[in-house]
Amino acid sequence: DLRLLLVVRTLPWRALPGAIANPYYVYLSEVMLQQTTVPTVISYFNRFITKWPTIEAFSRATLDEILLEWQGLGYYSRAKNLKLAIEKIIKENRFPQSHEALIHYPGIGDYTSKAIASICFDQPVLPVDGNVIRVFARIFNISTPLPALKKEIIIKAEQVGAGKRPGDFAQALMDLGSLICKPKNPKCDECPLMSLCDGYKNKTYQSLPVRLEKINKPMRYGTAYVIQNHGQIIIEKRSDKGLLANLWGVPTSGWNLFLKDEKKIGNAQDKERVKHVFTHFTLYLDIHYIKIFPCEVVKLKSNQKFVTLDEIQNYALPTLMKKIVQKLDL
Numbered sequence: 045d046l047r048l049l050l051v052v053r054t055l056p057w058r059a060l061p062g063a064i065a066n067p068y069y070v071y072l073s074e075v076m077l078q079q080t081t082v083p084t085v086i087s088y089f090n091r092f093i094t095k096w097p098t099i100e101a102f103s104r105a106t107l108d109e110i111l112l113e114w115q116g117l118g119y120y121s122r123a124k125n126l127k128l129a130i131e132k133i134i135k136e137n138r139f140p141q142s143h144e145a146l147i148h149y150p151g152i153g154d155y156t157s158k159a160i161a162s163i164c165f166d167q168p169v170l171p172v173d174g175n176v177i178r179v180f181a182r183i184f185n186i187s188t189p190l191p192a193l194k195k196e197i198i199i200k201a202e203q204v205g206a207g208k209r210p211g212d213f214a215q216a217l218m219d220l221g222s223l224i225c226k227p228k229n230p231k232c233d234e235c236p237l238m239s240l241c242d243g244y245k246n247k248t249y250q251s252l253p254v255r256l257e258k259i260n261k262p263m264r265y266g267t268a269y270v271i272q273n274h275g276q277i278i279i280e281k282r283s284d285k286g287l288l289a290n291l292w293g294v295p296t297s298g299w300n301l302f303l304k305d306e307k308k309i310g311n312a313q314d315k316e317r318v319k320h321v322f323t324h325f326t327l328y329l330d331i332h333y334i335k336i337f338p339c340e341v342v343k344l345k346s347n348q349k350f351v352t353l354d355e356i357q358n359y360a361l362p363t364l365m366k367k368i369v370q371k372l373d374l
């Protein structure tokens with residue numbers, strides 16, 4: 045039984061042996077762990093629970109406050125959904141306990157709902173993430189390529205079952221995937237499942253899971269405007285919809301599929317370029333520096349303000365905008 049061979053490591057959001065897991069901690073950490081590594085998440089998680097020790101405290105935080113702390117984690121819609129879901133939980137005065145209930149909350153999908161339900165409420169379900177897919181593909185020597193493989197693994201996970209301690213099983217599998225059964229050079233000699241592993245026996249584990257060739261990401265292009273006036277620049281809050289919603293940054297043009305010959309605005313000069321890789325495309329922004337002359341009157345839009353480089357630290361900036369700000373020397 046592979047469930048008996050696994051052990052769980054200690055992490056700040058995990059309950060000590062015999063203790064009950066805090067659903068707020070588990071939920072917060074699982075959302076942060078989507079697309080982000082454990083070492084990075086630990087420092088963010090500790091900052092969050094210091095600032096908002098309880099789910100009630102978190103529910104009182106504004107979106108701007110949350111985004112400010114979330115800076116650098118990326119995928120900012122996660123923070124917005126976290127706030128919406130926690131507000132709903134507080135309104136209902138009860139933390140939902142089953143995967144079937146949790147999946148109806150903003151931003152909570154199949155994986156996160158199963159993780160919370162199994163870890164906090166012992167529901168016998170197994171969350172299937174990239175680590176579990178890799179471990180299962182190797183143990184059962186499954187050569188179906190991704191993404192079709194995921195469905196197969198979910199069925200396999202249901203057949204294996206989560207046992208009497210579903211939370212421990214889920215967390216132990218996640219740990220095995222991230223510490224031992226790594227994508228490259230898995231440490232099979234240290235693996236508690238070596239004797240059960242068909243991929244190891246058949247020497248196929250290095251090539252599992254099978255991935256089809258990656259298609260190059262499309263590229264997009266645009267212009268960022270650094271508009272300066274006496275040691276200050278204009279920043280603006282982005283709309284509450286779409287990529288980087290509600291975050292702050294310098295004004296930009298639209299992001300186009302083709303490189304347009306942007307008309308120079310005002311006395312724009314000193315072109316530089318910033319590259320940023322998003323999940324579905326790579327963005328190149330040319331930076332145009334614009335100096336406002338003393339005689340010019342600037343009419344700011346309602347979502348814009350002038351700030352110094354020191355003051356900018358008080359606003360939630362996505363990594364793309366930080367790359368631009370780092371180039372500034374006002």
Ligand code: SF4
Nearest residue numbers: 225232235238241249
């Ligand atoms: S024996 Fe190797 S390939 Fe198989 S589960 Fe363990 S680490 Fe992964």
